[in-house]
Structure formats: C-alpha cells, structure tokens
Amino acid sequence: MTHRFQTRVWYEDTDLGGIVYHANYLKFIERARSEWVEALGIDQNAMRKAGQIFAVTRVEADFLRPAKLGDRLDVETDLANLGPARLVLNQRVMLENTLLFRATVTLACLDGARPVRLPDPLRQALAR
Amino acid sequence: MTHRFQTRVWYEDTDLGGIVYHANYLKFIERARSEWVEALGIDQNAMRKAGQIFAVTRVEADFLRPAKLGDRLDVETDLANLGPARLVLNQRVMLENTLLFRATVTLACLDGARPVRLPDPLRQALAR
Amino acid sequence: MTHRFQTRVWYEDTDLGGIVYHANYLKFIERARSEWVEALGIDQNAMRKAGQIFAVTRVEADFLRPAKLGDRLDVETDLANLGPARLVLNQRVMLENTLLFRATVTLACLDGARPVRLPDPLRQALAR
Amino acid sequence: MTHRFQTRVWYEDTDLGGIVYHANYLKFIERARSEWVEALGIDQNAMRKAGQIFAVTRVEADFLRPAKLGDRLDVETDLANLGPARLVLNQRVMLENTLLFRATVTLACLDGARPVRLPDPLRQALAR
Numbered sequence A, B, C, D: 001m002t003h004r005f006q007t008r009v010w011y012e013d014t015d016l017g018g019i020v021y022h023a024n025y026l027k028f029i030e031r032a033r034s035e036w037v038e039a040l041g042i043d044q045n046a047m048r049k050a051g052q053i054f055a056v057t058r059v060e061a062d063f064l065r066p067a068k069l070g071d072r073l074d075v076e077t078d079l080a081n082l083g084p085a086r087l088v089l090n091q092r093v094m095l096e097n098t099l100l101f102r103a104t105v106t107l108a109c110l111d112g113a114r115p116v117r118l119p120d121p122l123r124q125a126l127a128r
Helices: A022-041 A043-048 A120-127 B026-037 B043-051 B122-126 C022-041 C045-047 C120-127 D024-039 D044-049 D118-126
Strands: A001-010 A052-063 A070-082 A084-096 A098-110 A114-116 B005-010 B052-063 B070-084 B086-093 B098-111 B114-116 C003-008 C052-063 C072-082 C084-097 C098-111 C115-116 D003-008 D052-063 D072-082 D086-095 D100-111 D115-118
Touching: A001 A022, A001 C072, A022 A043, A022 A052, A022 A070, A022 A084, A022 A098, A043 A052, A070 A120, B026 B043, B026 B052, B026 B070, B026 B086, B026 B098, B026 B122, B043 B052, B070 B122, C003 C022, C022 C045, C022 C052, C022 C072, C022 C084, C045 C052, C072 C120, C084 D086, D003 D024, D024 D044, D024 D072, D024 D086, D024 D100, D044 D052, D072 D118
Parallel strands: none
Antiparallel strands: A001 A070, A052 A098, A052 D052, A070 A084, A084 A098, A098 A114, B005 B070, B052 B098, B052 C052, B070 B086, B086 B098, B098 B114, C003 C072, C052 C098, C072 C084, C084 C098, C098 C115, D003 D072, D052 D100, D072 D086, D086 D100, D100 D115
C-alpha cells in the first residue's frame, strides 16, 4: 500500500541554478519515511534512547525533472523488500502527475554500528 | 494580525546534541515569511524573474528552549515596523504554549544589490 | 586575540537569489567557533559523551553584503565577554578586506537543559 | 588521475544519531566535484551567467561506515565515463584509509532544462 506525504519547496531548498539542490530530494524522501514509520507505530525518539537508529545503507536515485520554489511535492513510498535486518523502499517525488525524482533506498536497523533485527512492531505491521 | 504557520522537525533538522541545530530556526521562520508574503499576494518566483528579492538585513534571535525530532512547531509572525524600503517582523516559534525561539527580523527589498521600494501590493496589504 | 578561520562557499550554500542563503552564515561562524574551542583544547565529542554541549542562546546579526559561489571567506572571532556560565563572541565574515556579515553570539554550556559552569580548560585558556 | 579534496565534518553535518546525516555525503562529494571542475578550468559562475549548469541526473551510493564530528574526510574523484552530453564519476569518501562512502554520479550539462554538449574546455581537459 502506497504511503503518501506532502512537503513544500522553500527558499532554503533552492540553489543558484534556481531549482532544488539535488541532495535535498534525499531530505524530502527521508521526511516521508519518518511519517511512514510513525504511521506504522514506531517512535524514532524512543528507538534512539534505546540506542537504535535506522540507517540508510544504499540509495539509487534518478533526478528526472527539477522542482521549484513553492512547489507542493507528493512523496510516494512503497515497500519493495523486507529482510530480517533491512528493508528496501521505492520512493517517488511527484509534482501533480509528473514524476520528478525516484529512488530505491535500503535501510538497516543499527544498534551502535551493528546491524540488528528490525523492530518487531515494524515487522508485524509490514507483514500485514 | 498574527500570521500562523506550522512546520515539523525532521531528522535533517537535528544535530548530535539530539535537538534542533540552532541555524535551522532561521529556516523555520523563513518558511513562515514565505507563506506570509504569499498570503499577502506576493509571488516570489515572479519577483525574482523581475530581478528583485527580499533579503534579510538584520536578525536578533533568542534561543530559549530546544525543539526535538517530530515536534510540530507553530511559527507566529507579526509586523513590527513598515518603512519605504524595509520592514521589521517579530517572529516566534512555539511548541503548543511554550515559546522556544523568538526573533526580530529586518528585511529589505533588493534589485541586484540595491535597496528598492517594497512592492506596492505588499505595502497596500500591510497598510490595511 | 582574533581567531581566524577560512571556509569556502559551495553550491549547497547558495539559493535562487544567486547568493549565500542567509541562515548559512550562522553555519560558517559555527565552524569557526568549533575550530576556536578546539584550538583552546576543548574536545566537543568528549564533552557530548559527558552530557554537555555548547548552546547558542542569542544572536544579533547584520547581513551587509552577499557572498557568492566559490568565495573564500575569512571568519574572525573575538571574545567579547566571559561570565561563569556563558561567553559572548564577536564574529565577522570577510571577503578579503570587505565585511560581509557580523554577529554577536552568546553561548552557554548546558548539561541536559541546565546551564552549567563553562569547562575549566576553556575558562583558563580564555583568562590568559 | 584521481582528484583529491579534503573537507571537515562540522556540527551542522551531524544528526541526532550522533553521526553525519546521510544526505550530507552528497554535499561533500559535490564540493569535491566543484574543485575538480575548477581545476579543469571551468568557472561555474560564468557558466551559470551563460544559462548553463551541471545537473546530477543519477546517483548510486553506498553508505558503509559513519563519519563523526571533527573528522577530516578525503574525497577521491575519478572519471568513469565521458559521453557527448554527460559524464560519470566514481567518488569515494575516506577517513584515513577507511572507505566510508562511495558513489557513482552521472552529470549532464543543461541549458535551461535541455541537455547540451559538455563545455569544450572540460571535454578537452578530460580527453587528455
């Protein structure tokens, strides 16, 4: 089931090319993932207090069309693969019906620097 | 009349102190100003094509309490002073009823590097 | 004694106005403060492990002239005032001999959310 | 021939996980590319005035080990492929002899939104 999240382009996101600075798309899709894990019942503040964080381990990203100041972007997130200690997501940044950016993102759950099993509430929610 | 804007704290906004990195409050209040000028009928993309931008010329800011990951912050903006080529705003970042940050921000309208008269639609809207 | 630090303007620092985004000057002067406290013998990673951080509590900043892509900026830092739990710095961002930005920055040392006495090595170094 | 560039991790680069926020590695390698094209005789300010910019069109990135506050990172850049309108670079972020991050980055030269032939000085320099 596709998770949807909306975010807006602010002055801070642009660069002297007049468009969104490329690295900022990674921020946009990370905001969407934060809302997605929250919707699945995960509290990232509590995780961090327990010494665990989600870490991005791999990104494959295509920058297709530029976003501009004021654009209201829709970020779509789908689960592509679920392993014991990692998950893979497909994420897209849309402006209305136009695809601007797409990425395949691999995440691991880390305890310190060590990969650990994904949190059970997340695994159960995703298995549904 | 107080303008209100809500923004959320994302992972990107935090630093290793576990709280929002101080410079990012300036981004939060800039987002609020962008929505505020938009609500007053100003199109910053059009302004820029005409060679004009709003520039911050002075900030006095107090960092009172820290914001944390996931916080839904309210930014309140009030006009404090309106001159021919500059305006002064009072801005506050609130978490529910707690004041986290406040700033007095002076803005000029620049054409290239030269200060020019504020756009008439803005002046008229603010004079009301 | 004035501390000097050089930093360069990258694409990421610019905005669609073609110049450095205003909030990024706070990053430039924070980099200079990090080198300054390091030069005084303070290890911010160790401080943080001990639960302490430096926090900016107040900034007064004037944005005088814009910096541009590729500029090599000099940040000058001077101690203005030293109290038991806080210190005040004057910082300037220069491009060759031109002053682009100046700020007066108040810092406190926090243990959790509570202000504590500045680290002794810092106090001793600054008293010299 | 490998291009080498050094950059340091500042407070602004970290997140509440205590390490560098993942999207910031894209900034680090972009700084290296800016120095690399500059070393090849390209002036990005002049390019932009002529209406042209380099745009990232694809990134494949592996986040292998975290960088921390104060780390002095070495970014290594190698040309992997040179086409008429695009080039592909291999980039690595090293801490001393440890590989922290690697990416394959595809760049196009855009005039407005349209891909155009890479600047001749760049092509000639790279053909050598």
